[in-house]
Structure formats: structure tokens, C-alpha cells
Amino acid sequence: MPDYNVGILGATGAVGQKFIRLLQDHPWFTIKALGASQRSAGKPYKDAANWIENSVMPDSVSGLTVRDCKSADFADVDFVFSGLDSSVATEIEADFANAGIPVISNAKNYRTDPTVPLLIPEVNPDHIELIHQQKFTSDGSGWIVTNPNCVVVPLVTTLKPLQDAFGIESVILTSMQAISGAGYPGVPSLDIMGNVIPLIGGEEPKIHEEPLKLLGTLKGDKIEHANFPVQATATRVPVINGHMLSVTVGLKQRADAKEAERVMREWKSPIANLNLPTAPPRPIQIHDDERYPQPRLHADSENGMQTAVGRMRNANVLDITYVAMAHNTVRGAAGGAILNAELLVKKGFIK
Amino acid sequence: MPDYNVGILGATGAVGQKFIRLLQDHPWFTIKALGASQRSAGKPYKDAANWIENSVMPDSVSGLTVRDCKSADFADVDFVFSGLDSSVATEIEADFANAGIPVISNAKNYRTDPTVPLLIPEVNPDHIELIHQQKFTSDGSGWIVTNPNCVVVPLVTTLKPLQDAFGIESVILTSMQAISGAGYPGVPSLDIMGNVIPLIGGEEPKIHEEPLKLLGTLKGDKIEHANFPVQATATRVPVINGHMLSVTVGLKQRADAKEAERVMREWKSPIANLNLPTAPPRPIQIHDDERYPQPRLHADSENGMQTAVGRMRNANVLDITYVAMAHNTVRGAAGGAILNAELLVKKGFIK
Amino acid sequence: MPDYNVGILGATGAVGQKFIRLLQDHPWFTIKALGASQRSAGKPYKDAANWIENSVMPDSVSGLTVRDCKSADFADVDFVFSGLDSSVATEIEADFANAGIPVISNAKNYRTDPTVPLLIPEVNPDHIELIHQQKFTSDGSGWIVTNPNCVVVPLVTTLKPLQDAFGIESVILTSMQAISGAGYPGVPSLDIMGNVIPLIGGEEPKIHEEPLKLLGTLKGDKIEHANFPVQATATRVPVINGHMLSVTVGLKQRADAKEAERVMREWKSPIANLNLPTAPPRPIQIHDDERYPQPRLHADSENGMQTAVGRMRNANVLDITYVAMAHNTVRGAAGGAILNAELLVKKGFIK
């Protein structure tokens, strides 16, 4: 059984707390170090963090002294998860990589770097090879891997089988996103209770771009991006966890909803046989009940790692239309990063 | 000043209550008669109705004895508004029309009848002429006019200026609909609190079809329907009032978001000069703040009769994309029907 | 390890579904039979039930054919759990008890019967002996045990240590109750979203009376009820699970908040050493953080079986005041009944 000591950067934030909760009983990874801003550094974690998870703070972390996010203070870990805010992630993550400490990051900062894998293990595990292009250390010991935006994860997970079978020509989607995606304190209750906010700042460009890298092809030492337009409208709704997407897709090779559903059902995850602890047995679940999926009922399915699909039907415009939903802070953030780490262990990138 | 006695059919239901509230101080119309099911008939309205409006039940109706929905019992009214359930509307509305009592209906039953106007006064006031094709009575005194589905109203209100200027080629939309649209008791709280339901039974076909009649052209004695595909996904969200639409439109004559916004701003309502009491001064309001419109903040604008538009921008797929929102039980139901009645008075159809 | 086949009466309702979910992996009890109304009887459970739990319906029940709630159809079970509606529970539960099938019921119907234990294992396990007074069968094989109202459970769980140490003189409480307490479809969303309803029909009398039986003393063959006034106001709030109580208590022997908190902390559950699978390790959890407990964060603590206490302080009127909270459909309903069954097995009442 692999056995690694890990650090968490941004440990007091919403994503950091989710890392702690998900790693609580992890069979391979043990939380050794927690890093946060200077304001928190030096305090016991239980005093530094305003714990917002709906479970008790694990005893294993409550007494840990929070560290400054400096690589020199993390010599005792094998790698770090980063839940850092994008305002500081660029420099801190580079510091760790430069020091030979691998960074598995949920931050957006390096997602578009052509040498940094933007990784969903079930979708593009081969992109992991980009790591060899990174120059943080001469011996390759320090590197960065990122996971995508939380809307992009269920979107691309469902597009992948379609792309393989028919090719994607265009995508239009409207997202209805949960409040947990905005972190804490995040969205004021006066803004969102009984309401819909039709804008999530900075979200739509990521939805337009990240799928093209994720569905791109590794050619030699770089990714040749996929090439199709994505049009997204990102809205906020009064839901705790689980981003819902209403997706309409144009296909290169015409196909109807029945065929699309069949390829999704028959699709095989390329990591299905690796026995990664966090990998969901069924990365895609297709619901037959037209009222499903629903975020409150299904966001936690398969420990929050499953993408749920429903209402697959022929579209009057473009080809097919469906809804997709996944847990935004598990599958779309901390859980996705942990699965990335597991793949990186299995593939020998983490020693 | 016109002065009419009106009846309300389905008066105890959610739409019926909205009719009562909106007509409370109406300058032309006085509520004379309330009709409901046999279970309620004979009781004082205050005992028959489970009042759900957030205002006190008007004294003018609380003591009225509820009548059975039979035309014979409504001889003392000039016309009726119908908020009847679709399970009974076909027969009851025909009974009234046959008896020479005009019916201005919010029910869906006669919307697709080629002789029945499906009417938004700002969009297709000329369709009113279809009334002359109706055969309910030999003297033309009895007829039915309908208003569209509550999603269709803001959709078509915003499509109309685009169609006039550029022509519509295709429409894709996702609606996020308020719970009040399901009536009372309607959506169980266990289903919708902190949740999104990706299906509203029977809603999408109406959104696909009604716009084509509304944007059709009166040719002789019938409507030549418009001809473009509409693809809708109708979802329910935890909002009290106000349906939000995320709309993407393909135009026949290419135009960008700036031009689309300009034609919406410059568009003139054909009924602007008729001084109809319920007509909103600005049927379309374009919000500059990207966070707007929001149902909780803007559903009540201009007494709930305004369609709010925001986030107009160029689309990566099709041509332009925007959000639109209107009060579903006012503009999209009872208020729309009352405006229809006002137009019908002004045009001489109601004597 | 004990091994019993169990039936569930009222299996399609909200409480019935909770029984199914909680029994899914139970080490002692296997669901063998599901009973519901005649409308459902004969159908596979997956077609008869509108599944509302936020987990997938277990495969072990989805294919079971729903039975009519008649004792003759349940000959293959050792006992039944009842989640029946109170409108039918009186007769059906008697039918089962008469047939020698023990009934462990969540319905209110027999709670006030002087021969029927109203049971919280941590509070009054000795009341179980009342079973011997029941006359359903001549050999004592058929009997009924009930669990209390969902507000009464956290109330009495926190009053018990106070009563033992100081005696209770009077209790005033306001409850803020979750919507799941009303079953399904239950509370209409239009009634409760963004709202408080200051009445829950029929609730307050139970809160006034049940604590007196629970905290009563078994004297010979009957319970001598405790004797103090309880004044409750039961309100509904927009919370999914977890009833919150604001409680103020007058004590017979003066004590301050510090002493009250100490006796709650030092209180020992009388069933602590019985190793009942569903018994929470800590039946009472006292939170130091003044913002806690909160239903959304803490209702699921210790699998939903823990009563959480917070804000213990001296009162300006009466003696002490605090808040208490527990999961209403687990600790306060199905989970409580299952724990009752476990105690009854351990004590030899279920053979």
C-alpha cells in the first residue's frame, strides 16, 4: 500500500477544509502539514479555521500548528495539495515546485500553462506526460498538476464519450451553480436566497477554454487543443452543493439521443482497472427518471465523485441535449485533485 | 372611463387569487362573480379559498358567495377571466363562449386553436382579429382569447424586436422557473429547497410551439406561423416569483450583440399610445449591470408587467445570447390576461 | 450475532423510506417484507414508492413486492417496524400484535396507552417491562412499543440528567422544526420558503404530555407520570432535517448553568455497555462554540442519533436556558425505533 505524507496549502479555506475531510481516512495519504496565510500561521488549526464542513473537525488536524506557505517549512511532506486562492497561487506553487515538492493544485493559475497537465483521470490520463516538460527543477522532482474548473468537470466527462464516438462540433450550456463554489464567506445570503444571479464573474471564459485543452491530443511534447466553440452562461442558484448543467451539443457525425446515450453507457474509463481509492466505480450515471439528477439528491453519489446525467433527448437546434450534474467541491475540486494524486502515484510520478 | 363587471373562473386557485389581487383597484373592471369547483360553490369566498397572496384578502371579495362555473350563473357579468385548471377548462370555457360571455383565459386549452388569438398585446395585437372566425355564437358575442405560457411571454417579448430587425433562425434556452408557476400546493418543499429539478412536465412543448404562433403573421382569416426551431430545457429552482431564461439566438441576418441591444432599446410597443391601465411604460428593460436582472429584485418592476433583459453578448455558437426574466404569475399569467382584456375593450370587442 | 427478519409497515412513506435506508446494512436485522396501502400492494417497491432519500434505493428492496398491511401476509417476519400514518395505525398495529407479531412503532396512536412503553433507551429502558401488561395475545408474543414525538426526544434526553440531579419544576420551549417532519409531499414550498409558520397542528399537546410519561417512574405494573408543566410553541422553518429547540427550565433544587452543564456532561447512558449497533457513543454532545449546534451542520452527527446541546446559560426567568437539536427523522423517528428494537432484542423480548 502506498504511504505518503502530504501537505495542504490554503488549508483554512473552503477547498482546504474539503481536502482535510476527504483525506481523513485516506488509505495512502496522511496529512502532515497545513499551510495558510501569515495571519493563521503559528496557530493551532482549530483556532485558525472557521470550520464549515458538516462533520466534526478531525482530531488528527485540530491540533496541528498551521504553517506559513513556504516550501522550506514543508520539507517533511512528499507532495502538497493546493487549495490556494488565485491571488497568491502563482508564486507559492512555483516556490514549492522549485523546491522539488510536487504540487497538485485546484487553483486556476497554471491551468493554461502548456507544460502543466490539466487533468481528469477518466478523460485525459495521458496528458500527465506533460510533466516531463516542466523546468522547475533540474531533476524533475518538482512539478505542478492542475484539475479543471468545477463546471468543466461534468461537462467534459460527458463530452468525452461523445467526442470519441462522433466528434464535437459545438456546445451551448447554461450552468446553475451551487453557492459552495464561491468559498466562504462567499455569496451573501441577501443576494441568493430565493433568487438566481445570472453572472458568476470570471467563470465563463474557463468553461469556454478548458474543455479544449482537456479534450486535446498529446502530440509529442505538447497538447494539440480540440477545436470547437463553447458558449456558456453561468448562473448562481440557491443550492448548497452540486452544479447543474443544461447542455446542448452539435456533433460532427450526426447521431441521435439514443446513440449518444448508448455511447455514454458503454464508455469505459481508462483508469477503471487501476484501483485508485477515490475513483468512482461508475464515473457517469445515466438516470432514467426524467426528474433526475438533482443536486440535493445526487451530488453525494459515489462519495461525490460521480457525474450524473439525465434527460438525454434529441434537440430541435444542434443535435442532442441533456443535463449533467456533479458535486462541485468534491468531483469538481478537492476530490478531483486527490484522484489526480492517486493517478500520479500509480504512474510513478510521486516517489 | 370604461366600466365592466367581470367574473373570475377558478377563483380559489393561485391564478384566480392573482386575478383578484390585480383587479382590486382596477379603474375599468369590477369583480362581480367568482366561480370555482362544486366543492367551493355556495361558500363565502373567504371560507372557500386558502388565501396565499402576501396581502390581506380584499373585503370586496371575501364575502362574495362562490358560484359554480356554469354560464347560467354568470348572467350579470360582461366577460370572465379564466384561471381554470386545464383538466376542466375546455368544457367550461366553451360553455361560457357559447352563452355569449367572452372568456379571457390563462388556460392552455385553446391556445393552439387556429381561431383563438394567442395574445401578447405588445407583440401581436393584430391577431385579435381571429375572434371573427370563432363560431361559438351566431352573433359573435361569445369568444375566447388566450395568453401564452409564462416562459413564452418574456421569450417572445424579447424575440419580437429581433425578428422584426433580423429574422430568427433558431433559439436555444434554459429556463429557471419559480415555484409559484406550479400553483398551490404545487411543489413540495422537500423537492425544491436547496435544489434544482431539471424537468417541468408538459412545459417544453409549449415553449417550442407557442412562439411560432405569436410571431406568426395574420394572413386573411388565419395565422401563418413563424418557422424556426426552439429548443428548451425547463427547470425548477427555489425562487418564489420570476422565471429566468438563458437564451441563445441564431439570426437570419447576421447581427452582433450591440445591434441586438440597440433594436431592443429602440423597439416601440404597438400599444404604447392606447393608455391601457395595466400596460407597463417600458415593456422591456435592459439592465447594464451584469449581475441583473434577478427575480427577487426585479420581478415586481412596473407592477410585475415588465420583461427584464441582461447580459446581452455575442455568442460563440449561434449569434447572440442574453438572459430575460419576467414575473410568471403577473406578466406571464393573470396580469397578461388583464392587459389582453384592456386591449379588447379598447378595440371594441368587449361591449 | 442476532439475526432477525423484519417487516416495515408504511414502507412507501417518508418514515418507511428512512427505515429502509437505516436498515440497509444493519448487522442484526434483514428487511424481508414491506407493507403499504392497497394502492401500492402488489407492485414492486421501486414502482410503488416515490423515493425521496438522497441515496439510491437499495437493490435489496427495489424488487420486493409490496404487501397489504395485514398480519396474515407477514408470517415470515420476526417483528415489524411501523411508520404507519396515524389514521390507520390503531387497527393495523393491533392486528399485528394480536397475531403475535411484535410492533415497534413510530406512530403516535399507542403512546398514551398505559400498557405500552413510550421508550427512549437512554432515558427509560426499564419502562420496557410494561410489555408484560399487554393483552394482545395470551402467550405475550404480540405487543407494541412506541417511540416519542420527534421534538420530545431531544427535549427529554436533555431533561433526564437535570431531573436526576435537580428535579424539573417547569419547562418553556419554542421549537424550530424541519420540513421533513411533515412527511411527503408535506409542506408546500410556497408556504415555507423564506418563511416561518408559527403552528404545527397537533404537535404541542404531544410535547406537553409525552415528557411526563418518559420521565415517569415504573411503579409495579404502571408508570407514575412525572409532574411538571411544559409550555411549547412549535414552529416550522425552512430546514430539511433537524429540529432545533430553545428551552428554558425551572429546577426544583436551584442550580446554575455551570452545574447543569456538568451533570449533562457527566451523565451516563444506562445502555452504554449493551453494544447496541445503533446507539450513539455520545447520546448528548455539548458544543462550546456559541454558534452551535446548527441543524445543517450537526443533524447527522453520530449517524443522526446524537442530541446536540449548546448555549447553556443562566436564565433571567426560571433557572437555566439552552438550545438542543436532533435529527427528527433519525433520532426522532426511524432511528429511535430501531434502537428500541435493539434494546428489545438484548433484553430478550424479541425471540
Next chain:
Amino acid sequence: MPDYNVGILGATGAVGQKFIRLLQDHPWFTIKALGASQRSAGKPYKDAANWIENSVMPDSVSGLTVRDCKSADFADVDFVFSGLDSSVATEIEADFANAGIPVISNAKNYRTDPTVPLLIPEVNPDHIELIHQQKFTSDGSGWIVTNPNCVVVPLVTTLKPLQDAFGIESVILTSMQAISGAGYPGVPSLDIMGNVIPLIGGEEPKIHEEPLKLLGTLKGDKIEHANFPVQATATRVPVINGHMLSVTVGLKQRADAKEAERVMREWKSPIANLNLPTAPPRPIQIHDDERYPQPRLHADSENGMQTAVGRMRNANVLDITYVAMAHNTVRGAAGGAILNAELLVKKGFIK
């Protein structure tokens, strides 16, 4: 008709915005000046404020240049309303009073000052005379009047008739308070959605103390406070506007619920004949329907100025118990202050 120019201090905050909205069409008062923090000063109001009211920002203020909150900048107003944060109100309000500009404040800072009236016009209009004790200016032109905490308003409004008729012995209450009471951004949605928070920091001491001053007696130049214990538990619930109180009262002279309800119904407001524009015709409304009042249905009654009462009944502990509800940011804040100003005009304190 009186005609005054007024300023608003703290104009960009939630209370300041409510002042603006409520004064929009006020017959006596015209908004002349808006004051806010230095960060906002110098900007047009429409750029300085993040408008959160669910109505369009009035044209009359959107172009006003925000001023620094210094008395020297407000020479053109007759008096000011203060919606200042308590962290700055002490000094700023004194600066205005010292400069001879009356301050009608919603801030808590001067509420306990023995020379400052804590005023609810319907309850203690005679306390206004305390103004003469204030020493801000030698000619008495500058002074401060305050309105109470938003829970205290409906509490004391309902206690007043009881005190007059029977005397109050003790009060226990639990409040369920709306999120708008916390201002903006206020309560994070992740904290309150589908939840109850059993603590509102700093709230309970105000509820314990302010009623005693309000129900006190003006004796010579000071208030002799009332003398009874109040025990409050203040909780936050997911409601937009309207604080709900569950109140139990011990009376000095025994009386039952019927008598209590009678004295509330027969109680006459001492300002009923003054024709103050903001005074509600019925300051107390007693609901017969046991399900009422509800914040979402009734907070706006009589323009948000009415206190609604329901569920009056005999209590098993103490004497009577009932629920009371009022709009926290109208009756309990800005609207209350405006009514105070109207009384002060009528009584000649504002020249």
C-alpha cells in the same frame, strides 16, 4: 404641510438604503444630502452604493454626490437620519448634535444614555421630553433621539397594553430573525441556507434591557425604568424580512389569554389622532388564523409598520403565550426612525 430638508448618514448601507426608499415619496421630508464613509464621499450615490432594495434606485438620489459624515457639510439640512454603523456612530452623531443638527438615529450607541429618548411613538411618546436634558448645544437646537432594536419593537408594542392592564412580571422569548437584520453583505449564504443559527452576537442584552427603558415612566427629568426580567434567545433563520417572536409572559395581575387579547384589541395608540404619515392605522393586528402571522406574508402589512400578533393562548408556565412579528428593517429600523421624526415635527422639536 410641513416641509423639511433631510440628510441621511450611513446612506450606502442597508439601513441607509431603506431610509432612501421609504422617504422617496414622503410628504414632509425631502432628501437633500447623503453621507457615507470617506471611501464613498465625493462619488455620485449610484456609483457609491451597491443597491440591494428590490426596487429601482430613485432618480432623486442616484445623482447626489455622497458627502463625508461631517456636520459642516450638512448645513443645508434641517435634521439627519442616522443609519450609521455603531463603530462610528458615537462620534459622528455627537458632532451633528453639537452643531445644532438634530439626529434621529437607528444606531444603538445612545440608546442607553439617560438623556436620550429611546422612542416608539405608539408606546412612550412622552419620553420625548428627555430632549430638554441634552447639553449638546446651549440653545437646545442639537439633540439625539433613538429607536430601539428590531426585536424590541414588536416585543414592546405587544407588552405595552399588557403592562397597562395587568403589569408585567416576567418575559421569556425566542426570536427567529430575518437575514436582512445583519445588513449587507451580512450573513453568508453557506451559514444560513436550510439552517438555523442559535446565536446573534450582541442581540440578547439589548432585548433584556431596552424594554425596561421603553416601558419606564418619565419622572421629572428622567426615566424610571420598568422592573421585570426578560429572558431572550435570539436565533437567525432563512427569512428575508420580518422577525418572528415566540413570547411567554407572566403578569402581575393574573389574566387569561382572552383578557390579554381583549386589551390588545382595545388598546388605543396615543398618536392615533396626530395624522403622522408613516403611522400605521392599526399598530397591532391580531390574526385569528392560527397559522398566522408569517413573515413572508405579513411583514409588509400597512407598509411594513404593523406588528402582527397570533396564537394568543393560556400558558402552562407563566400566564399567556403568543407570537409577534414585525418588519425588522421598516418598523424595526428606518420606518420607526421616520415615524419618530414625524412625531418630533408634530411636537415642535424640529423647527
